[in-house]
């Protein structure tokens with residue numbers, strides 16, 4: 329079976345006033361199916377950059393990136409958009425919910441992007457919202473929800489279309505300790521399964537126990553990969 | 563994604579209303595001013611339009627528009643009659659005068675004298691009395707709004723006496739005439755009576771109105787009249803066009819209205835452009851998230867255009883509705899504005915202007931959305 333994500337010698341620079349700033353210096357990483365992989369490391373080491381490249385929303389200078397065996401760099405722009413729509417789920421630190429849509433409608437956005445009408449899509453998202461304990465809040469707008477509740481809506485949105493790869497950047501950074509653990513428990517329970525890979529970028533050592541593997545980055549390189557049985561399995 | 567786009571739009575009522583009112587304001591201002599402009603310019607040809615029987619006007623070559631006239635001689639009238647293709651040609655007098663009502667109200671009037679035998683040139687619509695009433699000695703017809711100017715509180719009736727240039731005449735009929743450019747009363751009389759009333763120069767033949775015989779083209783006959791008599795001859799439409807062009811070129815009317823209309827466009831475009839730009843910029847992160855999730859640029863473009871389009875249609879409907887209400891109610895309440903309407907051409911033109919405003923407004927915004935890097939969604 330192919331790997332969920334396979335990166336080889338990925339190099340990425342950004343333009344800055346002082347000339348090009350190299351952020352990734354040849355990253356190799358394998359992400360297997362069926363696991364939650366955490367990408368950790370000091371601020372500025374390139375975690376978000378790597379995650380953006382893996383999810384096909386940022387281009388890179390050289391190297392190879394395969395997601396589910398597909399070469400992301402060689403896709404046309406529109407093919408890459410369609411690939412993301414079908415295969416990726418996103419969870420952002422700032423949730424990025426649409427303020428004018430209800431919880432259920434927000435959770436349904438990937439289905440709407442795939443062509444289902446908003447009302448039908450929102451109904452389809454309901455079972456997942458209920459599993460995440462958000463059934464009774466489904467008709468509320470984001471501003472009527474707490475941070476933890478908003479992140480649960482975001483989790484639902486990341487999973488509603490059953491993507492193969494779920495990518496999360498600092499999903500607990502805006503939550504307190506208990507909120508963060510709750511969100512991770514829900515994410516792990518809902519996301520991790522044999523045919524899916526979940527990548528979580530985080531600073532938050534309090535949630536390291538939820539990982540199957542921890543990949544440590546330092547200064548644009550992979551420093552260590554630690555395979556471990558997660559200490560907390562819900 | 564259309565529904566999502568609309569929810570985003572309505573979900574920000576402040577900006578949505580700002581957009582709608584900006585467009586409504588621009589629409590109202592442009593439509594109202596353009597409608598007034600066309601109405602007022604249209605009035606310069608009222609006296610041409612009201613002469614339904616004729617399809618040609620003959621005049622001194624120096625005349626440039628219908629408000630001035632250079633007297634012609636009866637001989638010239640006869641020469642017009644003898645041109646091939648002319649069914650008939652009749653004198654038409656047009657003069658300014660002063661009218662005094664017994665109550666002492668003094669008004670500048672427009673005095674029209676028409677052929678004694680046929681009375682051709684009197685507007686066909688009679689409010690009171692009939693055409694034949696003009697055949698009585700000292701009988702005149704007055705237009706309805708002129709009557710109301712002279713006797714503001716009286717009901718419309720016949721038999722009242724007035725003095726025109728110090729000669730006593732009697733109101734024998736009331737007609738519905740098109741509003742003249744200067745909103746003065748219009749008085750119609752037999753040519754012979756009108757000559758007496760004017761009483762300044764011997765001949766007061768201002769125009770010859772004529773009709774082409776069946777099977778003859780008015781434009782061709784007019785050209786023949788001009789060639790054979792040395793007079794200026796044109797079709798009614800041509801005379802109207804000449805008059806309108808004269809007013810457009812020689813008065814401040816187009817500039818004044820043009821400035822207001824342009825102002826409506828510019829202010830509207832500025833308000834709408836700015837509001838829409840703010841709306842889009844504030845939603846950039848949302849659009850970025852949608853792009854990351856897999857909404858393509860084309861779909862995003864459609865969302866933005868739908869948002870702009872819905873705001874435009876709503877604002878335009880509101881604005882054109884208000885303009886239509888203005889043209890419905892105000893001319894009925896204010897006699898000086900009678901007959902003014904909102905032509906569909908104006909509504910269509912303003913719609914095109916609103917389209918241009920919204921195109922300008924979306925242009926900058928659309929660019930921002932299309933170039934937004936979905937990777938921003940991972941940045942704080």
Ligand SMILES: Nc1ncnc2c1ncn2[C@@H]1O[C@H](COP(=O)(O)OP(=O)(O)OP(=O)(O)O)[C@@H](O)[C@H]1O
Nearest residue numbers: 342343344351370371372373374375376377378531
């Ligand atoms: N669009 C950009 N333009 C220029 N430089 C950038 C850009 N994005 C990231 N960088 C730089 O690249 C480096 C890595 O950034 P990145 O966001 O990947 O780090 P990170 O590991 O996610 O950090 P943090 O833990 O603080 O989120 C940083 O030095 C950052 O300033």
Ligand SMILES: [Mg+2]
Nearest residue numbers: 375376377497
């Ligand atoms: Mg980061």
